[in-house]
Amino acid sequence: MKDLFDLTGKVAIVTGGNGGIGRAIALGLAQHGADIVVAARNEQKTATVVAEVEAMGRRCLGVRCDVLQHDDISATVDTTVRELGGINILVNNAGVGHGGQPAHTVQLETWQRVIDINLTAVFLFCQAAYPELVKAGGGKIINVGSGYSLQSAAGNAPYSASKAGVWNMTRTMALDWAPDNIQVNLIAPGWIRTEMTDPVWNDTERTAYIIDETPAGRLGEPEDLAGSGIFLASAASDFVTGTYLRPAGGSGVGDKLWPRP
Numbered sequence: 001m002k003d004l005f006d007l008t009g010k011v012a013i014v015t016g017g018n019g020g021i022g023r024a025i026a027l028g029l030a031q032h033g034a035d036i037v038v039a040a041r042n043e044q045k046t047a048t049v050v051a052e053v054e055a056m057g058r059r060c061l062g063v064r065c066d067v068l069q070h071d072d073i074s075a076t077v078d079t080t081v082r083e084l085g086g087i088n089i090l091v092n093n094a095g096v097g098h099g100g101q102p103a104h105t106v107q108l109e110t111w112q113r114v115i116d117i118n119l120t121a122v123f124l125f126c127q128a129a130y131p132e133l134v135k136a137g138g139g140k141i142i143n144v145g146s147g148y149s150l151q152s153a154a155g156n157a158p159y160s161a162s163k164a165g166v167w168n169m170t171r172t173m174a175l176d177w178a179p180d181n182i183q184v185n186l187i188a189p190g191w192i193r194t195e196m197t198d199p200v201w202n203d204t205e206r207t208a209y210i211i212d213e214t215p216a217g218r219l220g221e222p223e224d225l226a227g228s229g230i231f232l233a234s235a236a237s238d239f240v241t242g243t244y245l246r247p248a249g250g251s252g253v254g255d256k257l258w259p260r261p
Contacts, residue, residue: 004236008033011084012233013076015067015125016094018045020194021144021222025091028226029233030058035084039065039076040094059084067094067121068113077128087132089233092122092166093144097196103157111158118162119169126173130182138181142232143170144225145188145244147252167244174242183241185232190248192220216249 012029016022017038026036030053038046038053038060046062053060063079065072080087096117098110122143133139149167152160167186174184191210193201201207201219211218228245231237246252 002235005032005230005234007089007230007234010034010088010233011037011080011086012089012091013037013039013080013087013125013129014091014093015039015065015121017091018042018049018062020196021189021192021225022091022093023049024222024224024226025093025142025144025229027052028223028230029089029091030056030060032230032234033058034089034233035059037061037063037076037080037084039063041066065094067117067125070124073121073124074128077125077132081132086136087129088136088139089142090125090129090133090140091142091144091229091233092125094121095144095162095196098159099153099156101155101157106157114158115162115165118159119165122166123169126184130177130180133177133182134180138183140233140237141170141173141177141182141184142229143167143184143186145170145186147188147190147246147248149186149188149244150246151252170244171242178241183232183237185237185241186244187225187228187232188244188246188248189225190214190220190246190251192222192225194222214249214251218249220247220249 012034014022014026017026018040035058036053038049040046050060050062063076065076098114143166145166146163148160149163170186
């Protein structure tokens with residue numbers, strides 16, 4: 001039986017792949033044989049990840065990509081095809097947070113920026129990659145959502161709307177593209193310790209509450225998502241589409257399970 005998790009010869013674009021969750025997924029895919037394109041804005045951070053991937057013996061490109069610039073999206077796909085020969089995997093990880101502001105106080109500019117980065121850019125990357133995935137005979141699209149793709153909380157209207165939109169879009173694309181042998185799935189993380197969530201961890205009371213509400217009894221680390229990315233990028237998930245994985249330490253499963261009886 002073939003190694004279901006072998007990604008040798010596959011090419012993956014990871015947006016926002018130079019830090020946090022994106023870096024962890026990129027390195028996980030590379031460890032299983034994939035060549036990587038790190039599409040992100042910060043070229044210095046990107047260069048670090050490129051070096052890490054290349055040290056594994058994989059090809060890796062760093063492409064400066066601002067997902068608010070639609071031309072950057074198409075250029076990233078074009079560069080990938082030109083330099084690495086095609087695309088097999090797209091990981092839409094780039095995103096921006098927003099919280100702590102009641103809906104009636106949110107400015108239109110804030111709303112539009114969150115929607116443009118977290119939702120519209122994901123749609124456009126999927127559209128741009130689609131013809132190349134078809135040429136490859138199929139492929140994988142992994143959209144990184146959030147717990148707020150599935151539920152919401154006060155003060156998170158733009159972010160919750162954007163991540164819920166990514167989830168419903170994921171399911172729609174899964175239906176549209178299943179005949180093309182393209183699997184489209186979502187990762188919906190729980191609370192993960194990243195640069196974007198640093199402001200939360202500066203609040204010790206809130207951190208304690210989050211840990212208490214997580215049955216696993218700890219915060220997640222970016223590396224906790226690597227396995228989900230590997231599975232959804234590999235042949236192991238060839239009959240899995242239109243669904244989500246929830247690496248969240250048990251939070252959101254049902255009634256509170258912590259502390260243990």
